[in-house]
Amino acid sequence: MTDYIVMFSKAFPNDATPITFDNFAKAIEAFEATLITPAAPFDQYLEGDAYALSAQQKAGLKLFIEKGCSSCHNGINVGGQDYFPFGVTERPTASLLPRDDKGRFAVTKVPNDEYVFRSAPLRNVALRPPYFHSGQVWSLKQAVGVMSEIQLGVKLNDREKDDIVAFLNSLTGQLPKIDYPILPARTDTTPKPSIEK
Ligand code: HEC
Structure with a gap:
């Protein structure tokens, strides 16, 4: 072209x-690099706007820190900094383990690395079910329940789960406006796509 x-x-x-x-x-x-989603309510809160989070979201943030979620989900993307076993305190039910994907094990071949995955970055998490590598969990509330039980050995009550979900909703930022890329026109001399053999 x-x-x-x-x-x-x-x-x-x-x-x-x-x-x-x-x-x-x-x-x-x-x-x-332009696909960033700034100005999530949580960002605004960190920048000093005490009203950017609702009371419930603040309660969720407190739980997120105190229960230990933030030990794995932290940093600028609220996660994605390191690898952790999926199932620290308890082995997840089989349906939650991805079929044909043992995580880091595929790379290191060390048995301890079976079902070790990157702690998911939680920015915009509310926008992208299904959750986990298995893609079997569609509700964020259920994902929060699974995490607390298998990663922390904690059973959250209904209100606590709702509070954490409310906090996770505050991680949704402003999505970029993307101009749809129009490909240049073909010309007579444009080579046809070819697959090298
Ligand atoms: C020991 C580390 C660890 C702790 C503690 C932890 N997580 Fe996770 N989290 C992970 C890992 C690893 C994954 C990725 C699992 C996968 O993809 O199968 C994950 C995935 C998630 C996901 C799914 C994200 C997605 O896009 O699929 C959510 C939501 C989540 N965690 C929330 C929480 C909450 C809330 C807590 C506290 C109750 C918590 N996590 C505690 C390591 C942790």
Whole structure:
């Protein structure tokens, strides 16, 4: 697509041959870096707006810290910093374990790494069921219940679960506006897609 040659030359002005696989990756990465979701109520709260969270969300935040959720879900993305076993205090029921995916074990082959996964980042978590690698849990409240029992050995009551869910809802930020990318037009000289053999 000849237009791409123009676009890539503009985007990578110092490259003699701007159309390279590495530059495709860089371009996609630069786009992905814009996919941030700032100004979640929790962010606003951290920045000093005491009213950005409701009383219930504040109660949920307190539980999230005091019960120990934040020991694994912390940092700028409220998780994603490290790997942990899925099932610390209790083995999850079989239906919650992903089929054909033993997590870190696939990489390290160390038996202790069976069902060890990255602690999920919890930003925007309310927007993306189903939960866990198995994708078997559709309700955030149920996911909170599972986590407290298998990761912390704690049985939360109904109100506590609702409070934590309310807090998790405060992690939903402002979604980016994305312009739908229009591909340049094909020309007679545009090669057809090919798969290298
Ligand atoms: C010992 C570390 C640890 C603790 C403590 C912990 N979690 Fe997790 N959490 C994880 C891991 C690891 C996963 C990913 C499991 C998977 O993908 O199968 C996860 C996944 C989740 C998910 C699903 C996110 C998604 O996108 O699928 C939610 C929600 C969650 N945790 C909330 C909590 C809450 C609430 C608490 C406290 C009650 C808690 N976690 C305590 C490690 C932990």
